[in-house]
Each structure stands twice: as structure tokens, then as C-alpha cells.
Amino acid sequence: MATTNLDRQPEVPPRAAAPARERAHPPAASRLAGLSGEGALDVLSRARELEAQGRRVAHLEIGEPQFAPAPHIVEAAQRALAEGDARYGPPSGLPALRGAIVDALAHRGVSASAENVLVTPGAKTAVFYSILATVNAGDEVLLPDPGFPIYASMTRFVGGTPVGYALDATRAFAPDIDDIASKITARTRVICLNAPHNPTGGTVSQRDLERIAELALEHDLLVVTDEIYGRIVFDDARGFTPSIASIPGLLDRTILVDGFSKAYAMTGYRLGYAVLPSWLVERAIVLAVNGHTCTPPFVQRAGIAALTGPQSSVHAMVAELKRRRDLIVAKLRGVPGLRCAAPAGAFYAFPDVSDALRSSGLTIKQLADRLLTERGVALLPGSGFGPGGASGLRISFAGVAADVATGIDAVADFFTALAA
16 A cells, blocks of 8 residues: 655745845744644634524534533532632642542553653643654654544644554454554654544554554554543443553553543543653653643642542443444435444544545535535534545534434435435
């Protein structure tokens, strides 16, 4: 399979710099040109514009659970604020929270130490620090394609080259291990994993993780594993996705990233963490001091309550998401021109609409645009997640229940009419 280079940018003809007196302002740093945003936020903005015009829009674009955090989590944050726990804290995080994180990871088979945990304002920050701390200019980073677009954006920002590896649609979008192996070069520095996966809801087996671990050891690679959806799984009795950090020999070359936004519906709290190899901890803490000083202590108190308190809200949310998953898959599999694998986790469906693209002559972005403007359904074209997503649509079923029900009916009606 040919190498997929996610670093390709549109070619811009060279342009002579205008004299300083003709410029309205000094130029921005060139490194910013490598950054890209998230398509979900762009689509949300367009959907809000339609709503302002009086249109009804079903929001299936944002990966944000519309569930309330458990009362004991909210009370912990409120109590901490009332007690004045809003001053600077340790850059690495409160010891009580780091200890609770280690205990929670132990249930997933990861034998971490509290000294290796860095608490961050959101899991995305932890991913950014991981790339900053491990990737040099010219290094290659292997990323899932399709995949969360911020991985490639951050890699470009630090001067690295994002290289996409394929997902195996015949195995519910599990990483294609053979393709990963074929993409490793002398410049490869990091393999990035994400399971359950955004945008497909795919997962990874223990055997696949063992094969990736063998590659990392053989080629002296680091692994960044984003496990933010790790507890949102539908068909695994353990209630979590296995972690590569649990494999012997991998803890010291793995950065495990997780957070509280998804499983605990704490998106606005902005609370995440990274579990780092011992040799990287000290420098990562200095990076955190430069980047954010510390994560708000009252938010960390809410995180402690989330991990140590009742888990019934997590179980109830996952059960409801599974119900929605089953409804969506059954609905879409009955629609001409669509193929929809059942997502194993997270809260995204990623139907393949390549037949509809061929028969209609539309692009995936045009399909998504028409669903929004004609049917009032906001969802994401898979092309925004890399070349490997160009024939898929990402449907988030984490939103308001009524939006999910009406939105998926509208999607089915649209493709049925398109086929006719």
C-alpha cells in the first residue's frame, strides 16, 4: 500500500514580501501555518447560523456527551471552590488525584506510579505535550488515517511529518498492523494509537497491541496512546479497552493519555492527564510549568470524586449509548448505498457511503453540506479526518436523544431518496 502522507499542503506560489511600510501588521510566525482546526467546530458554527434563521438542526457533529456529570462530581467542585481551593497547585497535579488515577489504571492492567502522572487542562493538552516532548524536526509520526485531525496538526507544528496508517474496515476499523510495519522508516519516531477510535468507533485487540509492541521494541519507537474513550465500550465485558501500556516492556516507552471529558461527561471542566516514562517526567513537568503552570485545584477535586465515587453514571451513559449505537446501525444498514460497521466503542458511527458517492457524482463534503442545508442534519465529512476517511461520514450519537433519533431518520431518508 502506498504511503499516505498527511503532511501534504496545498502548493502556494511564492510571493515577494511587501515592504514593511506597506504591511498592515508584522507577519505571524510561520509555524502557525502548519496548524489546522477541527471540522466539527466549523460545522457547529454553520448549524448555529441556520438555527438563528429559524431552522431546526439535529446536532450529530460534536463529540460531546449531552449527559450531566454525576451530582457528587459537581458537589466536589463546588465544595472546593467554597473552601477557597482555587489557588496554584503542584504543576504535576494534586497527589490525591494522581493516586486515584494510578488506582483506576490498575483495574485496566496498567502498573503506573503516581510520580509518572502529569495532570493537564484537558487530554488534548496532554497529547500536545506528548508530541512536543518526543518529536524533533524531521521525525515521522505514524497516525491512524482516518484519525483525530489534531494529531497531524500538532506533528506539523513541531516540524515533524505525519504519516497515515490504514484501519481495517473488515475488522471494525482495527489498526492495520501490516500497513503500520510497512510505513516504518529510519525517520519514524512515534506511533500514535487511539482506541476506541475517533472517528470510526473502532477498537484494538490484545493481539494487535502485542504486535504493535513488537514493532516498537524492534525499531526503538515511542508510543502515544490516546485512551480518552477507553471506558466507553459496548461489547467487552471488562468495560474497558486494553492498553498497550499494560504489555511488559512498553510502559517505559509509552505515553498514555486519558481524561474525564468523555466517560464522565466533564467536557467543560478541562481535565486530563498523561502517564509518562520515568525518563521523561522531569522535563514534561517543566513543559507544563511553561505551558499552564497547574491545573485548577477545584477541577482536580471533581476528578478525584469522579474516580473514587460511584460509577453508576458511567455505566448508565454507556448503556444508553449502546442502545443508540444499535438503533443507528440497524437503521443505516437498511439504506441503499450505505455500509455501516457497528462501532465497538466511543460514540461515533462511520458509515461508508462510497456507493452513493459514485452514483450521485457528489463529493463527501457536498453530501455533508446537503444533509445540513436540505435536511437539517449537522454531521462531518470523513475527509476532514484524513485521506482514509474520504468515503465516510462521522455521526456522533452522544448528543440530545431527540437529535439522534430525528437526525438518523433524516439521514436514512436522504440516502434513500438519493438512490431513487
